[in-house]
Amino acid sequence: MPSTSSTVAIVAAIAALGYYGATKLQQKQQAPKLTDLDDIDEEEELSEEDMITPEIVISVFDKLFMTMQQVVLQLSQQVQQIQMSGQVIPEKQLRQLLKSEFERALSQCQPSVYEENDVDADCLEEATWEFMDNGDEYPKVKRAVERFQKLYESISGEDVVGWSPNKASSKKESDVPKKELSPDELIKAATMYFEAITVKMVELANEWKSSGKDLSNPEHMQQFQLEASTEANEAGEGKMEKELGITMSDFRSAIDKHSRVPAVGQTLGMLQMKQQQELMAAGVPMM
Secondary structure, eight states: OOOOOHHHHHHHHHHHHHHHOOOOOOOSSOOOOOOOGGGGGGOTTOOTTTOOOHHHHHHHHHHHHHHHHHHHHHHHHHHHHHHHTTOOOOHHHHHHHHHHHHHHHHHHHHHHHHHHTTOOHHHHHHHHHHHHTTTTTOHHHHHHHHHHHHHHHHHHOOOOTTOOTTTOOSSOGGGSOOOOOOHHHHHHHHHHHHHHHHHHHHHHHHHHHHTTOOTTSHHHHHHHHHHHHHHHHHHHHHHHHHHHOOOHHHHHHHHHHHTTOHHHHHHHHHHHHHHHHHHHHTTOOOO
């Protein structure tokens, strides 16, 4: 077994963030002004059939999330195989590679998902940001979109959760100060994060089973994974931030910085393996 490298650290983190992670990729260009939902009925060219409802947006992003979650897992497995062969990929190169492969796979699956839901890409984008800018009124849309954004974050390392054209901050990510973590502090945070996710996943699985839902049923399994991917990840993030004052941005930054420290990669790998074993023992459905 080759010595621990940046590949091990990043892949272990991606496996945790990706499996339980969450939308649309951050748009770099300014989006056109969106139509006010209150005035839609006054637009003669739009009929009720033409309108994109919150349910359609949720359906699209749930499907994209489930599809791309599988892609993330496949990418992590491929990178682990490369690492086991003795090759070392610099962390920046690895991040860029994973991001490019994610975006390539996303561009391939989007057309079929849009066709399945009978939506146009541009119209979907406008409707999505309109709902997101009124997130309190459309919490289920916000949840579905941010779940996918979080999944993209796990691959790219970019802070995009909650982003929308009308809420984009003028401050660049590089200008936002991050809490510097030592390798020991990172290991402590990672241990807390993984454990919180595991506890939440087991708790949710038990709740579903108690309600009479069969988690071996494909439909129930998909619903469970969508709910758990958000709630478990929020539990992990909340635990770190509440008890250690560490945000996910701090966490990702520390992983990239300390990825070549053997103890970091070894610990993340062990935590991932332990988590999988505990989830399987508890009967939690895996991907």
